[in-house]
Amino acid sequence: MTTQMTRIDPTEELLSTLKGADSVLLFGHIAPDGDALGSVLALALLLRDMGKKVEMGVDGIIPGQLMFLPSIGDFRMPGQLSADENTLAVAVDVGDLGRLGGHQEVFLSAGKKMVIDHHGTNTHFGDVNWVDGHAPASAVMIWRLMKALGHKMTKDQALCLYTGLSTDTGNFIYESVNDECFSMMAELMDAGLELAQYSRILFRQKRVNFVRLLSETLPTLRILGDGSVAGLSTAYEVFTKNNLPESETDGVVDYAIDLEGVVMAYYAHEKQSGDVKFSLRALPPYRVDKLAVQFGGGGHAQAAGCTLPGPVGEAVSRMEAAILQSKQEQDDQA
Numbered sequence: 001m002t003t004q005m006t007r008i009d010p011t012e013e014l015l016s017t018l019k020g021a022d023s024v025l026l027f028g029h030i031a032p033d034g035d036a037l038g039s040v041l042a043l044a045l046l047l048r049d050m051g052k053k054v055e056m057g058v059d060g061i062i063p064g065q066l067m068f069l070p071s072i073g074d075f076r077m078p079g080q081l082s083a084d085e086n087t088l089a090v091a092v093d094v095g096d097l098g099r100l101g102g103h104q105e106v107f108l109s110a111g112k113k114m115v116i117d118h119h120g121t122n123t124h125f126g127d128v129n130w131v132d133g134h135a136p137a138s139a140v141m142i143w144r145l146m147k148a149l150g151h152k153m154t155k156d157q158a159l160c161l162y163t164g165l166s167t168d169t170g171n172f173i174y175e176s177v178n179d180e181c182f183s184m185m186a187e188l189m190d191a192g193l194e195l196a197q198y199s200r201i202l203f204r205q206k207r208v209n210f211v212r213l214l215s216e217t218l219p220t221l222r223i224l225g226d227g228s229v230a231g232l233s234t235a236y237e238v239f240t241k242n243n244l245p246e247s248e249t250d251g252v253v254d255y256a257i258d259l260e261g262v263v264m265a266y267y268a269h270e271k272q273s274g275d276v277k278f279s280l281r282a283l284p285p286y287r288v289d290k291l292a293v294q295f296g297g298g299g300h301a302q303a304a305g306c307t308l309p310g311p312v313g314e315a316v317s318r319m320e321a322a323i324l325q326s327k328q329e330q331d332d333q334a
């Protein structure tokens with residue numbers, strides 16, 4: 001697959017807005033993942049190199065395995081940042097305003113608002129919006145931005161960008177992976193990326209408590225219909241019992257979508273609030289983004305998410321009915 005046809009590059013307006021800003025606030029999405037954190041950090045380090053005052057905000061727990069990221073300790077929680085008319089606020093990897101969580105108000109109070117994102121469902125909530133739904137990660141867009149600005153990448157920036165790209169592509173195996181990913185990787189290696197060390201941390205190393213959570217989640221496996229839909233769920237008490245933050249569920253949904261014969265899958269986990277967060281996956285040509293939007297969520301064609309009110313049993317029943325209906329509609333259209 002080539003990228004030339006679909007790739008959307010930063011506009012002159014976006015570049016000049018970034019160059020002209022003195023004070024910049026950067027935000028990633030709620031319950032941040034490797035791409036949200038890695039992309040924000042890479043951009044922050046770039047803008048600091050350009051002499052700008054940069055602060056970063058994120059709402060939610062930073063996954064323990066991402067604590068190796070350079071300057072990760074600089075992230076501020078909601079209430080710790082402020083903006084005025086001279087502030088440029090940039091939302092990176094954030095599909096809609098709600099995904100800023102507790103940082104919405106400070107984002108809206110900035111004089112200029114920018115959105116850089118690769119979610120096809122993005123609502124273009126900035127004054128300047130750069131959305132490329134075909135980019136495999138927001139990190140790819142930050143890399144393009146660095147090139148457009150003529151910036152020579154540092155080793156720390158390479159590590160941040162690698163983290164974003166590799167985590168959002170499932171370690172380079174999703175449908176979204178294209179030639180651009182590997183052009184970018186070549187440059188990251190050239191900048192000194194220690195691939196073996198960090199790929200082990202990101203994709204092999206597991207916390208004992210995560211494996212314990214998994215062992216209590218796998219027995220919830222549901223196989224639906226003709227065996228083409230599968231689901232898993234975790235009650236909130238399982239998180240507390242295993243002393244794991246709700247955010248540390250990455251990869252659980254793979255145990256459902258990776259089953260032979262399964263083309264659509266969900267993973268439901270109950271949050272402290274009682275709401276139920278769903279991670280949705282599909283194998284092409286099936287898609288789950290529209291299904292997620294139906295419940296007020298969003299994401300990508302084959303990986304999306306949404307939140308339903310609890311209790312878990314009821315939320316799961318609603319989701320299962322919706323997935324089966326969605327699959328039926330997609331089969332009928334095929």
Ligand SMILES: [Mn+2]
Nearest residue numbers: 035093138168
């Ligand atoms: Mn992303």
